[in-house]
Structure formats: C-alpha cells, structure tokens
Amino acid sequence: MKLLTAKDLSLQNEGYFAFKHVAFSLYQDEIAYILGDNGSGKTQFLDTLVGLKSPDSGKIEITPKARFGYLPQINPEIITKTVKKYLHDVQALSGKLAVSDTQLKELVTYMGMTPYLDRSVQQLSLGLKQRVGFLAAVVGHPNILLLDEPFSFQNSEMITNMLDIIKDLRDNHSGIVIASTVQDDSIVSYFDSNYLLKDNSLIKVTSQNESTHYMLIFTIKSNTIALPSNLSQYLKVNVENLIELKVPRKLKDSIIKEMLELNYNFEGARVLEN
Template sequence: MDKEKVIEIQNLTKRYPNGRGIEDINLEIFKGDIFGFLGPNGAGKTTAMKIMTGLIRPNRGDVKIFGTSVMEEYEKAMASVGCIIEMAESYPYLTAYENLRQFARYSSQVSRQRIEEVLELTGMLKFKDEKPKKFSLGMKQRLGLAAAILTHPKVVILDEPLNGLDVEGMIDIRNLIKHLAENEQTTFFISSHLIHDVELTCDRVGVIYNGRMLNVESTENILRNYATLENYFVSEVERNGRIPNCAG
C-alpha cells in the first residue's frame, strides 16, 4: 500500500550573494517517516528548513505540505506543522508552563492537561515553574520540543534537535520521536550533522553536501550495505561530492 505523501520539495534553490546556498533540492517525505537530513555544518540544511517553514523565500522551487504550497498558502500549509529552526525560542522571564500557555493561545485545541502532558513527555514537568533564563541549552531544547508538539501536529520539523543534550537527554528525545511516529503517525523531518544520532533515530536518510542532495536511502538498506551510516556518508561524498561549492 502506498504511503501518504506529506512533504514534497520540488527544485528548491536559494542563492546568497556570496555564492552559497542550496541548489535544486527534490525530496518526498511520507506519513510516519522519521526523515534525517544529514550533512556537515554549512551544507544547506538550515537554509532548506527555513524555506520549508516560510521563514525565507527561495529563488525558485516550491515546498508542499499535504499538497498545499508553503509559498502560496502559508497559513493553510503550516496549520498542522510544529517546528524548531536553529534555536528553541522562549520567553526568558515566564516559567516553562507559562511559556507553553503563551504558545497555546494560537490554538483553541490546547488544554491545561495537554500542557502538562507535553511537559511530562519531554522530561520538563519537574521544571514547569522555573524560568528558561536559568535553563541549560539542553533544557531549552526540551522546552522547545514541548512547544513544537503542543498542538498534536501531523508534521514536526526539527533543526538539530539534539544540540546541547546530554546522553540521557538524547535517548529521551529519540524515544519520544519514535513513540510519536509509531503511535500517532507523526511525520518528522530532522536535520543533523551528528551521524550516529541520525542512524539511531531516522528510518530514511537524505545526504546534503555543498548545498546539493547526494542521495536518499532507507536506514535499513544503508546498514545492510555499508554497516554504518558513516561509511555510507563518506562513500556518497566521495562518489558525488566533488562538485562546485554552493554551501549555505
């Protein structure tokens, strides 16, 4: 049975004045996927994700979420999307709970019970009355993830979600992502430069290098053919990566 197409990226290109950017990115992400967008720092991951979430406009190309163009019908396309791009933002002088109450104002569906639930899911319930100005980077990431999943989004877009987390935090967040994908059919699009974490978290992987997509493959096939994601990544870069620099 064909899986439902959730995100469709077509010929996505963004050039900056310094010549960096992304070039002709094409991707399809399906319902329940945990898709890993893997590449070194500066490869173009954040540029692509900013376009996907409407923060910047491409020079050409389009992103469709459930068939709706982010460029043409932004509010409709983003209605069922939660995201963290670059850094998880919060109001430093409100408590963790008050921050989520503030974010909940944008949706009529969020109850106090749901706020408590996402704080529990992300391991932040015991800190709900503390203010983010005192939080570590990892705790801010956890709170950002709580905000991203607050409205039961069908799609969650996360830029480097494991940044700043200790080993226990990485395991917690990885388990949460897998739980939501499996039990709620939430679709995840996750960027990372941490090869080991992508290998353990994602079921499909796309390699981006110097602003271009090199390949997309299932983690299962990668591990069967290359033993590790690192071997696959090195192989793909050596086979395809000798291309003009247009990173961003």
C-alpha cells in the same frame, strides 16, 4: 500520503547557494534524517520548508490543513515567560488539535522539566531551553515536525526520550525531519529515510535496511475486529486463527500498534531476506 514536497528548490545568500535544485518529499509515518556539516545549508533548508525563507526558485507543496511544529537550532526569541506559561500559551494556539493538559504534564515530566516550570525560559541553560523548544514544537500535535539539531546539549537519556516522543508522533501519522551534523549509529534505527546535504545538493542515502520487510504474526481472539483495507493489503496468510502480514520495516511498529488496537494477539515477527 505526501505531507510536503519540495520541487527543484534553490536558495542563495549574497550570491552563494545554500542549496540548489533540491527535490524532497516527506510522507506520513516517516522520520527523515538529514546529515550535513556545519554551514552545509541544513538550517536554511528547514527555514525554507517552514516558510521563514523564500526560495529563489522551485516550489514547495504542502498538504491541506498542515500543522507545523519547528525547533530551530537557535531561537532568536527572548522568552521572559515561565516555562509553564509559555508551554500553555503554545498549547492554546493549537486549540483542540493540541495535546491535552494531562498529556502536556506527562511530556513535561518525561523531558525532566517539572522542576523548572516556574522559572523564566530566558534564565535556563542552553540544554534546558532546547528541551522547552522541543516541547513547544510538539504540544500542538503537528503532522509536520521539523527539528534542527534537537540532540545537541542533551544527555543520552534525554535523547532517547525525545526519540520516543518523535516515534510516537510518527506512529500517529505525522512526518518528521531531523537535521544534524552528527551521525550517531546508536539512533539510526529510528529513521525511515536518510539524506546527506553536501555541496549544495540533497542526496538520499539508500541502504539495505530500507528495503527490509518483516512478517508479522498474529492470532485472532473472540473480540478481534476484521482487517481494514489499509492493513489487508499486507495480508499473506489467513489460516484458521492465524494471520501473517508482510510489511515494510518503517511501518512495522505502527502496524503492530494498530493490530493490537483491533484486538489481535501479536505472536512475533521475523525478518525476510531481500
């Protein structure tokens, strides 16, 4: 399902285009990665998607009941609250849809922020402020998450932890956009679609990986639940206690998770040649 669609979107600043005639769609269960040089228009594109800027032409269509989370590259807000108070206030704004208190505590610990809970956000280093901003963007459990340069100022452990949180949101049917100036080959496997913002245009970068399919192999237990319609469409083999599903690469992890919740045994996966 489409969560957000930009149609023929253009934005000018002082007579110069930040981007023009952009077409873009973000889907459920998708992590979209936008690569571009400094000054290429990534920040202004995300600001436009989230509604902080108004486009000069084109339109943006957003799914009803969309819940946005946004990590800007630079947060102009001066936050004098403690980390703990700030995150709890952000959590409260999302009400019942936000993560629970227990989940928030786990997120804070996972992002290494427990020692700083009683510190003012304003007093933190750039890297720690960025972690607070990332946590603030995800505590409302958004179904549309926009992240501008989320990995700058972070070490490899924190980048991996952030990606794990992002992937968990994706597996729970959110759509995520990550904009960055750096192409890091070590994390490219996390992304379902890749774009290049260059010369005011957004270009989708296709690769062989995008068309890759997996055959997922499961066996049935005594308490296994029948396949729902969203999974039965991928069914290729159903023989005795054996189930095989042919699924796109980007859905592999989320479908394995769903099948385990239905009490199937996961026996393995094999890559299918294109």
